[in-house]
Amino acid sequence: MIAFGDPFGLFVLLAAPSAAAVLALIPYPAVSQAVARAGAVLAFAAAAVLLATGATGRWGAYLGLDPLSEVFLLMVTGVYATSIFYSRGYLEHVARPFLTPQVYYALLSAFAFSMIAVLVVTDLGLMWIGVEATTVASALLIVLERRPSSVEAAWRYTLVASAGLTIALFALLLLYVSTGTLDALQLAANPPAVTLPVEMAVALALVGYGTKVGLFPMHSWLPDAHSEAPSPVSAMFSGVLLPTALYAFLRVYRVLPSPAPAVITDLLLAFGIATALVAAFLIQRQRSFKRLLAYSSMEVMGLAVIGIAIGGVALYGALILLVAHAFAKSAAFYCGGNVLRTTGTNRIDEIRNLRETMPATGLAWVVSAAAVTGAPPFGTFLGELLIVAGALAAGLVWVAAVVVVAILVAFLGVNSQIGRMVFGEPLVPPRPVATDSESGWGFAYLNLGVALAIGVAALPYLSPALRGAAVFLGGSLP
């Protein structure tokens, strides 16, 4: 149950980023930045304390915590904090920013607040509002660098994500009519009878929220938005926005009894496999490294959905994968941001020899590429291993085979492309590079350290919450 001090933790979680979103508009850039940083650090500290104390339960009519939300909160606030800190160096190199630093920090804080809100509300309608609010808060951030392609990306993102969320809202209407409530905890505790409208609601929620998760074929906004947004925002998109949208779906999915009806798990498997395979093969033909990273995120989301469909150990693996990927992918985007600032391009063919021109960033980039694609001993490796093991244990040998193929294809694609940029022979003539733009790589190493720790050391700390989350979602763990 939620103990005496926990409402304060929840209060800090919600108040810190929302206050930062307002106060960051103060017309002094240094103060604005300090306020945004303070808000992010406070939110992360609150999430860490809530996870460490294992506070679960309901607070009031609309707020609540359980292991699933606590794990996601740590992930969101962690990446939010490092992205806020990384932003300073990045903003200094944007030539004609569309937003002032104050508005940028305010929107980034509002974006984080909306994701945190999704994770702490218990009402599925409020959760939907939170997911929609992420679109409103983040759309303008994509346009920061004032390129025509950024405008197109923002437009496509807003429209496609909103169209998907409208379908999700239809799903909630169906669910409400069928069950008479939208209280996620109540529905999870007393699952309604599995009727056709309930199944349709879950299926529509998969399509609706799946649009925001980046599931194939509703993914068209994802590579554009991730590649056109400034790198700290891309890090939050890839690392935590996609899992947050998946979390919203999981809350609807949880209204089904365990094991879920075959029609729903088959649907999840179909979307997951299609997404992982399509993304893995699209990775091979990318010319922009930011799009490369975006498709890599899409592949990971596909793998996570496969793990959720299988349940049990695979579901546990999917949760580990999501958390470790969030930190590793944000590290990769920070490195990409440094490279973009230094070379002025995101074209893979125009970047070589980073090991000499940007040694600190180059090394972090190679390591983060390995981390996001599931190399041992990172947490992503553990997560993917458990998904494959779960598929085999469930007798789904062909699914395990498909997962292995997707993992290998994505691994080769991402690592070979980033390896070429870091270790490739210098271009002749060499491309002119900006100097003094290799700042912020410390945050990449920090997040890589977290992804590594999840794989080798931190699991005992995270495991109770992760196991609790997996069991809550319907898994039975050995």
Add this chain to the structure above:
Amino acid sequence: MDGSAEVVALVGVGILLTALYLQSESFVDPLIRGIAVQSLLLAVLLGWLAWTTQSVDLAILAGLAVAVRAGLIPYVLRRQIRAFRWRMRELHAAHRVTGHALAAVALAIIAWFVFQQTLASIFPQPGAALPFVLLVEGLLMLATRSNTIVQVIGYLEEENAVVYAGALFAQGFPLFVEVVVFLDVLGVVLVAVILSIQRDVTGTLEEAALEELAG
């Protein structure tokens, strides 16, 4: 069918007809006026339901439909194209109007059929399938049009579909007014901010003119 149900069904058919009209139009100004008419019809329906059920929420939703989707957003959209209002046309769609219209009718029939097969027993209200059909029509518009103003119209049509569904068979849905307010805010953000930025940065409203994002 009692008198009240007949009013709901009649207005619903009117809304469906505007949806089909929007699919077969390629000039932008009539499209803007079309979505305003659709929103007005929805407001009439919401107002009628509010009056018959004494629901304050439905009355607020009716007011929002008039103020935002029939008034403010169409006004802003028309201002966006004021310099070339009478000749602005989506050329991409102009060559395919017949195809769009046929696809719209076919999709409407399929959506109706699917609804009857799956959900009709739970939602016996007359015209309960219409919001479902309207949602599909909005998605079709978003998927087949490239002009950003027309895509906004597709988005508004989707929003109308959700409000229509909520009013018809999910009365009591918690926070529904707040949800619709949020959708309206997003609509206004779409129109007022991103459209303006797009004009400033690219000088065009044709999404198809932007071809830098590939792969």
